[in-house]
Amino acid sequence: MAGDLHNGWQSDEQLWSALKLDDQAAFAELYQRFYAILYSYGYKVADNTALVEDAIQDLFVDIWRMRRSIALAQSVKFYLFRSLRRKIHHLDKQEQGLDFELTETSQSVSSDYSAEQALISQEQQSQLIDRLTQALAKLPQREQEVITLRFYQSFKNEEIAQIMGITEKSVRNTLHKALSHLREQAPYLAPLLGFLLWWLS
Amino acid sequence: MQHYRDYTVEDLAQDAFFQRSVRQPTVETDAFWNDFLERYPEKQVVVATARAFLQAVENIQRLPTQEQGTRMWAGIQHQIQDVDTVEPTSEPIQRPIGFRWSWVAAAAVLLMIGFGWWFMVETSSNDRSVSQHAWGGNTDKSLVERVNESESPLTIHLTDGSQVVLQPQSRLRYPQTFDSAKREIYLEGEGFFEVAHNAQQPFLVYTGKMITQVVGTSFTIKATPRSPTISVAVRTGKVAVYTLNALLEAAKNQGNIADRLLLTPNQQAIFDTRSEKLTKRLVDEPALLKQPGSSQYFVFENAPVNQVFHKLEQAYGVTIQYDTTTFTHCSLTAPLGNEPLFRKLDIICQTIGATYEVWGTRIVITGPGCQAPKPN
Numbered sequence: 046m047a048g049d050l051h052n053g054w055q056s057d058e059q060l061w062s063a064l065k066l067d068d069q070a071a072f073a074e075l076y077q078r079f080y081a082i083l084y085s086y087g088y089k090v091a092d093n094t095a096l097v098e099d100a101i102q103d104l105f106v107d108i109w110r111m112r113r114s115i116a117l118a119q120s121v122k123f124y125l126f127r128s129l130r131r132k133i134h135h136l137d138k139q140e141q142g143l144d145f146e147l148t149e150t151s152q153s154v155s156s157d158y159s160a161e162q163a164l165i166s167q168e169q170q171s172q173l174i175d176r177l178t179q180a181l182a183k184l185p186q187r188e189q190e191v192i193t194l195r196f197y198q199s200f201k202n203e204e205i206a207q208i209m210g211i212t213e214k215s216v217r218n219t220l221h222k223a224l225s226h227l228r229e230q231a232p233y234l235a236p237l238l239g240f241l242l243w244w245l246s
Numbered sequence: 247m248q249h250y251r252d253y254t255v256e257d258l259a260q261d262a263f264f265q266r267s268v269r270q271p272t273v274e275t276d277a278f279w280n281d282f283l284e285r286y287p288e289k290q291v292v293v294a295t296a297r298a299f300l301q302a303v304e305n306i307q308r309l310p311t312q313e314q315g316t317r318m319w320a321g322i323q324h325q326i327q328d329v330d331t332v333e334p335t336s337e338p339i340q341r342p343i344g345f346r347w348s349w350v351a352a353a354a355v356l357l358m359i360g361f362g363w364w365f366m367v368e369t370s371s372n373d374r375s376v377s378q379h380a381w382g383g384n385t386d387k388s389l390v391e392r393v394n395e396s397e398s399p400l401t402i403h404l405t406d407g408s409q410v411v412l413q414p415q416s417r418l419r420y421p422q423t424f425d426s427a428k429r430e431i432y433l434e435g436e437g438f439f440e441v442a443h444n445a446q447q448p449f450l451v452y453t454g455k456m457i458t459q460v461v462g463t464s465f466t467i468k469a470t471p472r473s474p475t476i477s478v479a480v481r482t483g484k485v486a487v488y489t490l491n492a493l494l495e496a497a498k499n500q501g502n503i504a505d506r507l508l509l510t511p512n513q514q515a516i517f518d519t520r521s522e523k524l525t526k527r528l529v530d531e532p533a534l535l536k537q538p539g540s541s542q543y544f545v546f547e548n549a550p551v552n553q554v555f556h557k558l559e560q561a562y563g564v565t566i567q568y569d570t571t572t573f574t575h576c577s578l579t580a581p582l583g584n585e586p587l588f589r590k591l592d593i594i595c596q597t598i599g600a601t602y603e604v605w606g607t608r609i610v611i612t613g614p615g616c617q618a619p620k621p622n
Contacts, residue, residue, distance in 0.1 A: 056390070080315050083306040102318050106325045124575045173294065178301030185565070189306060196259055213280075 057121040072112075076105055079122070082198065083129050089190040090133045100132040119204070126198065127208040138198060171240050172219050188223035247278070247427040248423045251286050258296035263425045268300045273490060274430065274452070276498035281526035302581040359615035368373075393417040394435075404429075408449065433467055440458035442465040456517040456524070465509075487515040489522055511535055512561045513607050527606050532562045532587045544590070551576040551598055555611070562587050565608045572615035573598065 054065070057078070063071035080101060087097035104125070108115065117124055181189065195204045202220075207212040248546055250258070258264045267275035283290055307363065310318075310344050321394060380577040393399040394412045402410045406429055414417050416435020424430070432459040441449045441460050451458040453469035456458050456476050463483020478487055488506035496503040507515045507524055513530035538544070551573050555566045564587070577597040583592050591609065600613025 073319075075318055081309050084310040084314070088308045098310075098314065099319055102321045102325070105322045107316075109322075109326050173298040174301045174305070176307040177298050181302050192303055193307065196300060197307060198266065199260070199262070204444060207432045 057222055058117075061117060061121050064108070065115075067112070070104075072109055074099055075121075077110075079125055083125060086126060086193060086198065088195050090130055090187065091133075091137055092186070096133060100129055100136055101134070104129050104132050111177075122198070123200070123204055123208065128195070128201070130210075133238055177196055179228070184223055184226050188219055188226065191219045192223055196221060247282055247286070248283060249426060251289065253289075253292065255292050255296045259299055264296065265300060268297050269304065273494055274450075274495065277493060278427065280497050282516065290342060317527060357423065370535070389419045389432075390422055391419045398425055399438075404431075406444065406447070406449075409440045411438040413437065422577075433469055434471055436466065436468045436470065437463065438466045438481075451484060453517075454519060455522060457488055457490060457493060458514075459486045459488070459506075460514075474519055476517040476519060477514050478509065478517075480509045480511050481533060482511055482535070487510045487517075487524060489517070490522060491522060499579075525606075528609070532564055534561055535563045541583065546578045546580050546582065548577050548579050550574075551578050551594065551616075554578050558587065558590065565610060567602075568611040569609050569615075572613070574615070575618045576600075576616035 057075075060071050060075050060078075064075060083101055083104075084097055087100055088094075091097060108130075111132070115124075115178045181192065190209070191205060194208065195202070198210065202213050202216045205216045209216070249263075250261075253261065256622075263275075269278060276411065279293065281294075322518040338401050381524050392400070392402055394416050397414055399414070400412045401578070402412055404410065404420060404424075405422075407422055408429070410418060413436035416433070416437060418434075418437060421430070424447065425448065429444075429447055430452065431450070432452045434453070439449075440453065441463050449460045449496060451460075453467055453476050453479060456469075458465070458467060458478050460483065461484055464481040465483075465485055466479045466481070467476070468479075478485065486506045486508055488503050492503050492505050501542055505524070507526050509515055509526065512529050512535075514525060514529045516527065517523070518525075539585075543561070544557070552568075552570055554570060558564070576598055578594060580593055580597065582593065592609075594600075595602055595611065595613070598613060598616060601609050602611045604610075
């Protein structure tokens, strides 16, 4: 299909330039490229499906409306993530929604794994994944958010700081806390997570 | 590959190639890490942990359904139709408090019908992911794709100094920066490759279920979609060609790739996409390996034909088989120049009353031979 050849394969930044020139297909492609990961990130900011969907729609409507005046200082992806987070907070304030700090502290961190399950081999890989997943899922929302940005979206600490509107030091601290929590939850992982902790400290 | 040896869990978890290997594993990435762990078994725990960590991070992500994606898009479209009648602004939208997109959804379903082309875009991107899959399942966005939609060949310069001449209606995908262990490229259609020499970083071209591996060389690949064959023709250097199945087999048994064809200049491999069999033969029009120093190189004056054949073998890098005793007394006078190899052979064979056939990569010449000159 001609549209496929034409649209599909440019960089995000080329797509953005086309969008600024009113290219609707580029706009559609931008949405296609990002809505899923934006949604998954948005859900880490506020676990409220309707709120996240609204924020994503507002974000894209704004982009189209303001396409000629938005100046990108960093990557398109960075812009989208930072803007989405702001949108979610904005909408959330309007709706008197969640208190993020409260959510964070209300999470309990518990340990239900025993040390003898500590062996790691290729066969136990899937078990390891399951446990890590459970442990990660129990982390406070904010820590999950930082981990998502760092390891799922591959942002640098500096970018994460700007997206979340906090200092780089807080990013590092939050990551450190997250990994400490993981260690508390799963003591048998300690020697391995030590690798992770080592670079954060 | 060896630099991964010094990686910690942290380094690996952040490494782009490693992340890709975990999130969009392909036959190639699996083979790479199997190979790595075979060489450095002490890294098992580090790799296992980094992999588990990335997968766990992925597991806690909540992705939207296709319906959610379509619903949001319909909502955006609806809103844009309103704003688009006015000039683009620099003001964000001001929505009344309590406004909910979900209220718009019902109306948006009707509007979707009117925006057929938007969904065409969506459908085509689905098609694309399918075709990407067929190329090796790699859907990573850090790959650059170039499509030659023009009428003339397109030259693409790669970061490693290699260059590809992409024929019209062909597409090439490659990473923005090559992985340090190998240079991997995906081709659909026809391309002529001139590969920068780097023994540490093999160059691999994936075309459907056939893989071409090179160290430094130039060659043409024709992998036209839906064509029953894929061909690789070597101009210079050496190339190894093998099937995806052979690679899989090797990865599974942690061994070397067994059935691979080694190609030298003017040889080509033909891959039958139905039977998945590879065969080797001469290219249709063998080229001179290098331009002869003199234009008189192929001008023969009463030259023994054995010597003529030898010269052709050298010049074109081909093997010519013939019975030396039969043709001992044959000699040739012919001012040959830059005719194609097979035209030269026609002329020679006509002169000495012989015939030639191409068998795979060999040219076989047969004939009654020539009479010994009568002694005076």
